[in-house]
Amino acid sequence: MTVKTFPRGIFLPHYKEFSEHEAITSISLPKEIIIPLQQHIGAPCQALVKVGDRVTAGQKIGQSEAFVCAPIHASLDGTVIAVEPRPNFNGKNVESVVIAVDPDQIEPTWPERDTDKLSTAEIRSAIKEAGIVGMGGATFPTHVKLSPPKPIDTIIINACECEPFLTCDHRMMLEMTEALVEGARLIARVVDAPHIVFGVEINKPDALEAIKSNLGRDEHITIVPLAVKYPQGSEKQLIKASIDREVPPGKLPLEVGVVVQNVATAIAVYEACRYQKPSYERVLTVSGDAIVRPSNLKVKIGTPIGFIIKECGGIKGAPTGVESDEEWFSVPLPKADPAGKIILGGPMTGWSQSRLDIPVTKGTSGILVFSPQMITETDYKDCVRCGKCVEHCPMFLYPNFIGLYTEQGRYDLAAEWGAIDCFECGICVYVCPSNRPIVHFVRETKEQIAAAARAAQNK
Amino acid sequence: MNRKLVVSSSPHVRSIESTQSIMVDVLIALFPVALVSVFLFGYRALLLMAITVFTAMVTEAIWLRRRNIFGDGSAAVTGLLLAMVLPPTLPWWMALIGAVAAIIVGKQVYGGLGHNIFNPALVGRAILFVSWGSSMGGNIWPGPKLFQFGANLAAVTGATPLANQEEALAVTFSQLITGNVAGCLGETSALAIILGAFWLFSKKHIDWRIPVGYLGTVFVMGTFFGGGFYHGHLSTGLFHLLAGGVLLGALFMATDLVTSPVTTTGRLIFGIGCGVITMLVRLFGTFPEGVTFAILIMNALTPVIDNFTVPRAFGEVRRGA
Numbered sequence: 001m002t003v004k005t006f007p008r009g010i011f012l013p014h015y016k017e018f019s020e021h022e023a024i025t026s027i028s029l030p031k032e033i034i035i036p037l038q039q040h041i042g043a044p045c046q047a048l049v050k051v052g053d054r055v056t057a058g059q060k061i062g063q064s065e066a067f068v069c070a071p072i073h074a075s076l077d078g079t080v081i082a083v084e085p086r087p088n089f090n091g092k093n094v095e096s097v098v099i100a101v102d103p104d105q106i107e108p109t110w111p112e113r114d115t116d117k118l119s120t121a122e123i124r125s126a127i128k129e130a131g132i133v134g135m136g137g138a139t140f141p142t143h144v145k146l147s148p149p150k151p152i153d154t155i156i157i158n159a160c161e162c163e164p165f166l167t168c169d170h171r172m173m174l175e176m177t178e179a180l181v182e183g184a185r186l187i188a189r190v191v192d193a194p195h196i197v198f199g200v201e202i203n204k205p206d207a208l209e210a211i212k213s214n215l216g217r218d219e220h221i222t223i224v225p226l227a228v229k230y231p232q233g234s235e236k237q238l239i240k241a242s243i244d245r246e247v248p249p250g251k252l253p254l255e256v257g258v259v260v261q262n263v264a265t266a267i268a269v270y271e272a273c274r275y276q277k278p279s280y281e282r283v284l285t286v287s288g289d290a291i292v293r294p295s296n297l298k299v300k301i302g303t304p305i306g307f308i309i310k311e312c313g314g315i316k317g318a319p320t321g322v323e324s325d326e327e328w329f330s331v332p333l334p335k336a337d338p339a340g341k342i343i344l345g346g347p348m349t350g351w352s353q354s355r356l357d358i359p360v361t362k363g364t365s366g367i368l369v370f371s372p373q374m375i376t377e378t379d380y381k382d383c384v385r386c387g388k389c390v391e392h393c394p395m396f397l398y399p400n401f402i403g404l405y406t407e408q409g410r411y412d413l414a415a416e417w418g419a420i421d422c423f424e425c426g427i428c429v430y431v432c433p434s435n436r437p438i439v440h441f442v443r444e445t446k447e448q449i450a451a452a453a454r455a456a457q458n459k
Numbered sequence: 460m461n462r463k464l465v466v467s468s469s470p471h472v473r474s475i476e477s478t479q480s481i482m483v484d485v486l487i488a489l490f491p492v493a494l495v496s497v498f499l500f501g502y503r504a505l506l507l508m509a510i511t512v513f514t515a516m517v518t519e520a521i522w523l524r525r526r527n528i529f530g531d532g533s534a535a536v537t538g539l540l541l542a543m544v545l546p547p548t549l550p551w552w553m554a555l556i557g558a559v560a561a562i563i564v565g566k567q568v569y570g571g572l573g574h575n576i577f578n579p580a581l582v583g584r585a586i587l588f589v590s591w592g593s594s595m596g597g598n599i600w601p602g603p604k605l606f607q608f609g610a611n612l613a614a615v616t617g618a619t620p621l622a623n624q625e626e627a628l629a630v631t632f633s634q635l636i637t638g639n640v641a642g643c644l645g646e647t648s649a650l651a652i653i654l655g656a657f658w659l660f661s662k663k664h665i666d667w668r669i670p671v672g673y674l675g676t677v678f679v680m681g682t683f684f685g686g687g688f689y690h691g692h693l694s695t696g697l698f699h700l701l702a703g704g705v706l707l708g709a710l711f712m713a714t715d716l717v718t719s720p721v722t723t724t725g726r727l728i729f730g731i732g733c734g735v736i737t738m739l740v741r742l743f744g745t746f747p748e749g750v751t752f753a754i755l756i757m758n759a760l761t762p763v764i765d766n767f768t769v770p771r772a773f774g775e776v777r778r779g780a
Contacts, residue, residue: 012472164472236773246774333464341465348470368471375465376473381531382573384478387666387721395773400721421772426470433478434573440468 003202005227006237009394010427012230012348014203015164018287019294024171026298027311029101031328033076033302034086034359035061036094040133041140042068047097053080057108057300058278060131061097070141070362071131075280075300077102089344089351089358096359099302110275115186123190123273130272131279131362136169136233136262137345139363142269145261148254152191156242156260157184159200159207160226160233163346166366168285169263171296173200173207176267177214183266184221186273191259196221199242203228230348231425235260237394249421264365279362288369290316290340299360304329305342305367306356315340315369330356334372341370348426381434389428389438395421399428399438406441411448419445478572481716482532484662488655489539489711495637495651496644499603500547504644507545507554512538514558522567533572537561540580543645543707544751545587548601549594556590557583577758578715581751588751602641620702621747635701646704656710665714668723672730673709673737674700680738705737708750718758725761725768732757732764 038044045062049055055074062072078099085093118126128143136158157180161169173180188196200208202225215221224242226232236247238260245256253260261269264282271277280301287294292313299308309315310331317334333339343350344364360367389399397418405414419442428438496504515538520528529535541561545554561583569575588595620630620640634640638648645652659665681699700706713719713733720729733753740749 240773248774249772251774338463338465341467341471343471345469347472350469350471352464352466352469352471354464354466370471374472376467376471378465378467381478382571384573384716385718385721386481386664386716387726390721391666391723396770397772398721398769418772424469429470430472431474431476433476433481435473435477437468439470443468 001225003225003227004241005229006241008392009229010392012164016167019285019296020167022296024175024283024296024298030303030307031101033099034096035302036088036096036361037062037072038094039361040070045072047083049080051080068141068144070133073131073278073280075302077105110277113274115273118273120190123186126272127269132268132272133362134262135264137363137365142265146190150254152193152259153257154195154197155188155193156197156199156258157266158233158238158260158262159198162230162233163348165287165368166285166346168283168296168365170204170207172263172267172283174210177210179267179270181214183270186269187261194220197242198223199226199238201226201228201232231394284364285366286312289374290371291369292316302359304357304359306330308367336372338372340372341375343368377435380436384434388431392427392431397422403436403438403441406445411445414445415449478531481664482536484664485536488658491651491654492645495648499638503547508542510551510554511542511558514555515562518559518562537579541583544584544643546596546643553587553591557587560586573717575717577755578712578718581712581755584751603639605639646707649701649706652706652710666726668726669714669719669730670709672727673713673733676731676734677705677738684742703748704750708754713754720761720764722765722768725764728764729757
């Protein structure tokens with residue numbers, strides 16, 4: 001077995017052992033769900049419901065006329081109790097539909113369709129109607145990605161799951177293999193791509209076998225075993241590793257005739273085409289050193305993270321018994337100060353949270369609960385020019401100079417050294433002996449460059 | 460609602476490596492070199508090392524108004540590296556001045572660790588060299604007295620093997636490997652230096668490109684242009700590698716993180732540049748040895764090298780490529 005990979009990058013500790021053998025399970029009903037009307041890159045949706053309306057699971061509750069947009073669906077039966085801005089995982093307030101969940105749910109049933117008989121237009125519209133977005137975390141609307149202006153010859157299914165801790169894609173590959181392979185075939189049909197490539201990191205040999213045994217004799221599908229190196233699951237690095245093509249800076253994979261889709265997205269595509277099932281639930285990993293029961297869960301979009309943590313046994317070291325000020329979605333935190341860290345997504349690119357009422361959205365691949373011992377120092381020192389960030393940067397950039405120039409407010413020079421091409425994988429910060437928050441500097445520069453561009457446009 | 464959850468920018472995991480852990484690794488790497496220098500030069504070696512290390516740490520702590528004398532460990536490294544390039548007979552007060560100069564003139568005036576342009580230890584040595592040239596060596600050097608801790612070194616003077624052909628012919632391969640030859644504290648024993656460097660390589664603190672570029676150039680230039688200099692048991696190229704301060708310079712001085720390029724190509728160019736200048740001084744200059752100034756000159760060129768060796772960005776196709 002030849003194992004392929006991309007240049008540079010880094011070998012990280014996996015931390016997958018917490019949850020990799022946990023089968024996907026469900027949790028009990030939350031009392032309320034908060035469904036943000038923007039869970040994708042693009043235009044926000046307009047609410048189709050108002051306070052007091054009855055909604056059922058799968059009902060469309062938000063949409064927009066814009067092309068780059070994905071409709072939003074209710075994930076449980078209930079009554080709308082508010083349509084208002086609520087805090088989102090990225091720290092911003094997002095217009096959200098808050099639903100009081102009915103204690104008795106009617107499991108929705110979906111008519112089966114023969115996917116072989118669907119035309120490409122029908123597949124595309126099924127994907128659009130289902131509100132599917134890139135579920136690896138990028139949340140780009142899938143129907144837009146599958147309407148490329150250039151011919152596509154290869155579909156790559158991103159089955160790397162290179163972020164430490166996360167195991168939800170792994171479990172889906174094992175437990176929903178058929179849906180995954182069928183989803184990949186549907187995606188390839190939409191863009192008329194002759195080749196399908198599964199890029200799987202070799203720390204998931206069981207998943208590799210499962211996919212292989214589901215392929216039958218399909219000669220258009222190949223499985224590429226990939227090294228367990230971070231960020232193997234980044235689009236550009238995955239394309240380079242699996243079919244040796246380089247996407248030019250600032251361009252999309254379609255430039256080299258490739259569309260990359262994540263495992264969860266492919267499965268969602270299959271379910272949308274086969275059952276017309278909207279994207280209102282997803283599988284995510286709950287892990288970290290401080291969670292009592294690490295799990296892989298299928299949860300409804302809109303479920304508050306505090307409730308999910310509670311369903312997983314709560315946080316280690318936290319006082320037992322319900323506190324008086326505790327709300328239904330909340331979970332007691334350890335008495336220590338700081339109490340820990342809660343991260344949505346993976347540890348390298350995820351977002352740390354300050355509240356427990358943040359809802360799960362379509363792009364949430366994991367909830368990580370870290371004990372205070374796992375918390376890294378936030379103080380940083382001067383750059384010692386060791387060059388480790390340059391050595392490991394998968395985009396061949398100069399993270400050190402980007403950081404130094406951002407500190408000096410020279411955003412133009414920071415951009416010149418590649419800040420715009422950075423996709424914020426976090427390796428530079430991981431390796432930095434001076435603990436410099438280079439990814440943060442990159443974000444600052446990107447924000448400043450964008451602001452300058454807007455200002456120039458308004459003149 | 461909540462007690463304090465930490466909120467910070469991603470990533471949320473870090474490697475355990477810190478500036479301090481790197482500096483401690485360098486100190487560990489210098490241990491065999493320091494130990495051998497005590498075997499060779501007795502109490503003088505121990506005295507000079509203690510003075511430079513202690514002075515460097517105290518000077519930095521005072522300058523930074525810092526209570527913790529060890530700090531990030533970089534001052535201890537500077538002090539120990541300085542001792543390694545001092546002759547064993549140097550008066551103790553000169554060593555003290557050298558250490559103060561290394562920390563202040565070599566590092567802190569630029570803004571501290573990370574901002575200095577030149578290798579601080581070599582700045583200290585260069586200042587001593589131009590101030591008290593006769594005490595800093597030249598052609599006549601105090602020879603080692605093996606395993607005699609209290610030996611009076613001044614009684615046994617030798618000459619650096621680089622002084623002239625006669626001296627070069629007088630040394631043997633085993634002398635250069637073990638270090639039983641006249642020279643600075645830490646530069647004589649090739650074996651100890653290589654042993655220490657292995658530690659740094661295994662920890663990935665130094666890139667092979669600088670030492671390979673440096674030593675390769677010295678070997679090649681020594682072989683082709685050092686012609687007739689040495690006809691003993693060694694080839695001339697090998698002699699130039701092992702004699703003098705090239706090994707210590709290439710593995711411990713030129714590889715200093717702060718003052719060498721960050722690009723991979725740049726590091727190779729940097730190493731080759733050090734090698735070329737060292738050999739030019741040795742073959743054509745008035746001084747027998749040129750390692751210090753070779754590295755200092757290349758330190759000054761580091762920003763230029765970095766600017767001209769920018770790697771192509773991922774996916775970028777260079778014009779003409």
